[in-house]
Amino acid sequence: MRNGVDALRFVGVSRTFPGVRALHDVSFAIASGSVHALCGENGAGKSTLGKILAGIHAPDAGHIEVFGEAVRFGSPREALARGIGMVHQELSFCENLSVAENLCLGALPARRFFVDRAAMRARARDMLASIESPIDVEATVGALPLGQRQMVQIAAAVGAGARVIVFDEPTSSLSQGEAERLYLLIDRLRERGVTSIYVSHRMDEIFRLCDAVTVLRDGRHVATQAVSASDEAGLVQMMIGRAIETMDAAPHRASSTDEALRVSGLSSPGKFSDISFVLRRGEVLGLAGLVGAGRSEIAQALFGLDPLAMGEIQVAGRRVDLRTPRQAMALGLGLVPEDRKRQGLVLDMSAESNSTLPVLERLSRATFIRRDEERALAASFFERLRVRAPGPDARAAGLSGGNQQKLVLAKWLAAEAKILILDEPTRGVDVGAKAEIHALVEKLARDGSAILLISSELPELLRLSTRILVVRAGRLAGEVSRESATQDGLLRLMAGLAA
Amino acid sequence: MLRKILASPQTGLALIIVGLGAVLTFFAGTHDDRLTGEAVNNFLNSHTLIQTATDASFFAVMAVGATIVIISGGIDLSVGSIYALSGVTMAMVLRNSGGDAGAGSILAGLAVCVGVGFLCGLLNGLLVVFLRVHPFIITLGTMWILRGIAFVSSKAESILVPQSLTTVAKASLGLGASLYPVPMLTMLAVAIVGAVYLTRTVMGRHVFAFGGNPEASRFSGLRLDRIQISVYVISGLCAGLAAFMGASFYGSASCADATGYELYVIASAVVGGASLSGGKGSAISAMLGAVLIVLIRQSIRTLRFDQNYEWIIVGCAIIIAVVLDQGSAQLNARRLARAAGKES
Structure with a gap:
């Protein structure tokens, strides 16, 4: 041969x-x-x-x-x-x-x-x-x-x-x-x-x-x-080493009409401008765009990480002020960031401590951490997300990419985030974990969470999203419904080519 | 349980200290007690042991604060100057408020020292957070500024503190005469409080998270400014407390007190396993690190080495201790990894 x-x-x-x-x-x-x-x-x-x-x-x-x-x-x-x-x-x-x-x-x-x-x-x-x-x-x-x-x-x-x-x-x-x-x-x-x-x-x-x-x-x-x-x-x-469910054909979801997040005219100098969209409960809204188009910057602004962002944001119909991640968390937002090693995890800390980091205050009495509650909470999410770690005390640095990503997801599930912004949730993640994360995203949407999904992998966007927004050079270039979206069409919108 | 104790990071350091103590005991020789005429080991006697712990206690208290700063990824070079300023301020306040008022003087002195330490730490923290300059530079600056304030305000005099403070600091607490356990007990208490803070409280966990990865901490909604300011405040409080102990114990305060202590303090934290890149460290280990450094100095006296070589020996010992600690940490990690590999 x-x-x-x-x-x-x-x-x-x-x-x-x-x-x-x-x-x-x-x-x-x-x-x-x-x-x-x-x-x-x-x-x-x-x-x-x-x-x-x-x-x-x-x-x-x-x-x-x-x-x-x-x-x-x-x-x-x-x-x-x-x-x-x-x-x-x-x-x-x-x-x-x-x-x-x-x-x-x-x-x-x-x-x-x-x-x-x-x-x-x-x-x-x-x-x-x-x-x-x-x-x-x-x-x-x-x-x-x-x-x-x-x-x-x-x-x-x-x-x-x-x-x-x-x-x-x-x-x-x-x-x-x-x-x-x-x-x-x-x-x-x-x-x-x-x-x-x-x-x-x-x-x-x-x-x-x-x-x-x-x-x-x-x-x-x-x-x-x-x-x-x-x-x-x-x-x-x-x-x-085993067969998995076929990768295509996501189950159709009835999108609820409850508005979770409404963004009007969101701008940040030099990053993006005039971004407006509505995210409803029970839907996965895809955000497509080339690297550098401003997708992650929008995500971070929504999570209160961009002090220069201007525009109006409404959560569940109420106008809100999002200046710090803390305010965003209090409103039920969670962000799984693009770079899990730099932004998502403290690699030297244990898997357990990472997963409870945003909710420690809730797990404490008079500033003392209640260790048994912390352990129980982490264990429940490790089981639910099938985090494979040698133990809760294993350092996050030693886990595989897929398990690290699940830890970051666990953080925001533990924080009971109702509006989840997922920025490249399966980048550098192996096939098995990827399928699990996809299934989780679908389940969360079915259970009523609102999900904003950013991904560079078009098949992933097409599979999971109910609608897809396309950003180009910091502006919304279009919105495509799930039924009419194709990889080729999205790519053309992303790159600014005529359809 | 025994295995858990053996695997804890403090064990190695404690074993080194005990080992060095054993060597010193063996080589120290004996002298005859003046009163009873019995032969007494030159090292292993309550007086020398407590004296060693007392020597360590003043900067061990500061080392606990410093280790918290270092875990947060920062550094505090100003602790020696905070010590001097706190001590001098207390001595001046008590001198100007008239004579010795017993318990009132003690409480006032403690309040002044801790208060000055708090304010100095707050100053460091605010400067670090709002000027966005590396803490090394900020605290290098405040190290000279605070020492200078102490110098100017005390007019470089050594100021006596009221007798009642010394009485408390040198209380024998029922041990024999000329045994002074109070500084040592303070050191232990501070180390325990520091350990509880670091391992059991939300703030402590946040300090580790911030030091380990400030970016991920920001993305997790932690209040970074508050964390940073509070670690410098804690460091300042420790320095103020150490100054109260020191000035009371020695009976006076001057602007030249604790000169160069910042380096002993940082050395203690580092010998105790704190990583200057942040995210790692322990309060108990920092205290043990301080004890080890003093013990090495003590051994020069006990073994009758030439005292002129003290700095060279201490410097070498610090480097060796840190290298050994890194080596044993790697061995430990490898052993754990092997064990995990066997299970799977």
Whole structure:
């Protein structure tokens, strides 16, 4: 089936981390010049495998063959010398330095003691030219949008002569447009004979981009097969080890007419302007838009996090003043923010303390926390949301993305929020947890909550929403009903193209 | 139960202190008691032990406040100056209010010290919150400002405090003569109150949350300004209380008191496992950290090392203690992770 040589071959690779067997006896091969998907739920071991390949971790047992030669890398530098580069999930740059400085950081061109700035810029330009990217080499990396930062990282790998590039969930924080550009670049790299390993659990990407796919589950190799011989349901089933309910066709809901939230002429200088809409009890109102269109900014303004926001907000028909998150909470609002690690959780605190953080005052008597009540409340929500943690005292940092996200949801359910704003609630969450979160959103709406759902994943919006608002460049560009919404139509509205 | 105690973060520090105590006892040698003629260990005797605890108590009290500030992700460099200003203000107030009024003087003195500490802490907190300048800079500034106020207002004199204060601070509480347990007991009480505050109250939990992730705390509706102001107020209160103890115990106050204490205080908190990046720390550990630092100083005397090397030894010991603590925390985490892995 494979044409020509294998670029890579994993032979019985195992790796154990304290308490976790991340990989167990994994063996498979990757054909040279192909784009090979590596998929599995969070914690299945796909990132670990990528990191072993890139020399960040060493395997405990087994080995890797690169173009037929057994290798063992002690560092990313050694891996790169063998032609293996990595584009990380969380981009690692010195954000205060320029593109050129970052690209040449490993080997700054120098004349005697001083950096040869001209040579450095020239080399950086060459590297970016190798992937046909027009990014300014003198720009500060921290000032670039995420998509461009990723291009810089790819340029670093390609420019250093990488023949194999590991992409670790590269589109998890990119906008649709940026992701499209990345796909095109990977296609071009394939034409030039570069082998790409694409770690992802997003089905649309795998089918759009990849030639072959390897599924991992619980650190074990489940299958390696051609993408043309795979179908979505089959892959998902292999990833989670059981069949799940079909992903389409949400049950139809009778939308109640009770108004939960009415926003009129909401504006914030430089972020968004003149936003008006009504959110009713029992409905899921989708909010679509490209990254940077102002979706999260609107969400944060509604939660009292934007002191500059102006406009009128009514909750349950009463005009309210939303200046602080505290006021928003008192009115029954809850916000599951976009970035759970930065905004959603205190990673060093326990799972339990995180889930009760907004409601501690309610759980206390004369400022002393009633520990038994706290424990009982957290336990009830952990059970309801099926949070899988070693225990209530486990640090939030140690949980998987899906479980962390459930913790953030638990916070607002514990706070008895009736108007929930969910900003990218399933980003970076594995398939199983995603299905659970979707089911929860539907159940909450059925039980009478009003939900504002922001998502970059159009299938998710189409599946869950009763109506979808589209924001473009800080303004409402349109409203689409569930029946008439299509992915293509939404994309056109989001991008401002004629229908 | 035993396992729970062994796994608690204070155990390592307590074991180090006991271990060092044992070593000191072993090498200290003995002297003959002047009255009874019995051989007495040079370290393991009630006088030396309580003296060591007394030495530790003044900055251990402040270390409890400092550890709360550090858990919130801040730092307070001004505690030594708050101590001096509180002590000097109290001494001047009591001097100007006429003679020794017994219990009245004691209460007035305590009120003045704690009040000055409160105001200084409030000043720090307000400046940090409303000027949005890093607390290191703010408290570096107030460190000099408050010391300067103490200097100017006391005209650099050492001012005596009424005898009744010293009587209380040096009360023997039924222990033998020349044993002064009051500062030590105050230290224990403050550490316990601090521990209860941090682990049992809503405010304490909020301090951990704010220090661990201010952004997530804001998104959870916590009142960040209030949290920040209150940690500096607590630190100021601790410094005021320590000043009351110190000035009463030694019988006088001067503007040069507690010079450089801020560093001992921060060292105690850090040796006690507080993380300067916020979100981690314990009041009991901060107290133990203070005790350990004093014990190391004491060991130089007990073992008759050259006293000129004191600073070098204390400096090395602080670094070693923190490195050991980090190492044991990692070992502990790995052990817990292994245990969790086996269960699953």
